[in-house]
Amino acid sequence: MQEPTGDEIHHRQYHVRAFAEAANRLRLRGEVRDTKPPGLYFEGDPEPLDVHHMVLDLLLDFPSLEIVEADAEMFVTPHLDCVGIEPKYSELVGVSIARGFNRKVNELFAASAGCTHITALLRAMAPVAVQSMWSMRTKFPESTDTWRDAETEEDKLAGMQFNLNSCHMWAREGRLVTSILDGEGIEIPVWAERRIEELGYEGEHPFSR
Numbered sequence: 001m002q003e004p005t006g007d008e009i010h011h012r013q014y015h016v017r018a019f020a021e022a023a024n025r026l027r028l029r030g031e032v033r034d035t036k037p038p039g040l041y042f043e044g045d046p047e048p049l050d051v052h053h054m055v056l057d058l059l060l061d062f063p064s065l066e067i068v069e070a071d072a073e074m075f076v077t078p079h080l081d082c083v084g085i086e087p088k089y090s091e092l093v094g095v096s097i098a099r100g101f102n103r104k105v106n107e108l109f110a111a112s113a114g115c116t117h118i119t120a121l122l123r124a125m126a127p128v129a130v131q132s133m134w135s136m137r138t139k140f141p142e143s144t145d146t147w148r149d150a151e152t153e154e155d156k157l158a159g160m161q162f163n164l165n166s167c168h169m170w171a172r173e174g175r176l177v178t179s180i181l182d183g184e185g186i187e188i189p190v191w192a193e194r195r196i197e198e199l200g201y202e203g204e205h206p207f208s209r
Helices: 080-092 101-109 116-131 133-139 153-159 175-181 190-199
Strands: 011-022 025-036 049-061 067-076
Touching: 011 116, 011 133, 025 116, 049 116, 067 080, 080 101, 080 116, 101 116, 116 133, 153 175
Parallel strands: none
Antiparallel strands: 011 025, 025 049, 049 067
């Protein structure tokens, strides 16, 4: 892909991390930061200029992904009164971050009911929770069940609920889901297969079965 031409005038970063706090607790820490390049607004200014910096902390129940704690904090804002919306995000408690989450976010924080930037951050954080599920099950294998352990089609589909129909690869009638339902399992992810080959790894790993 070709590099953009011209002078950069804005840089937005989303930074989302997931932490396994216990077998039944997954914490997400998300940050959104908007930065202007040096000298754009103030001639001779040598440093980038932050114009937004917000942090959102969510503690989730696992594996339901229901939010049990929510805390928003604004470090850089354009207006002093921006911080007044921080407590509003405690209304996320009790909401599942999985299916239907974007719709619920719209209900709670659309337009003037929330902060545009924290609400956008929320939408970036939700997929990270789903991406962290395999890692949680790897870290705490004795306390979680997956579709790999299910026997009936219904239980297998229930185990795939957060992935099912989420993209073309996880389409209900697609090759991947059909393979799982037929008991053939799932192929090793491409990135894992590459690392196994690079390491010459021959031991047990989460993708062994």
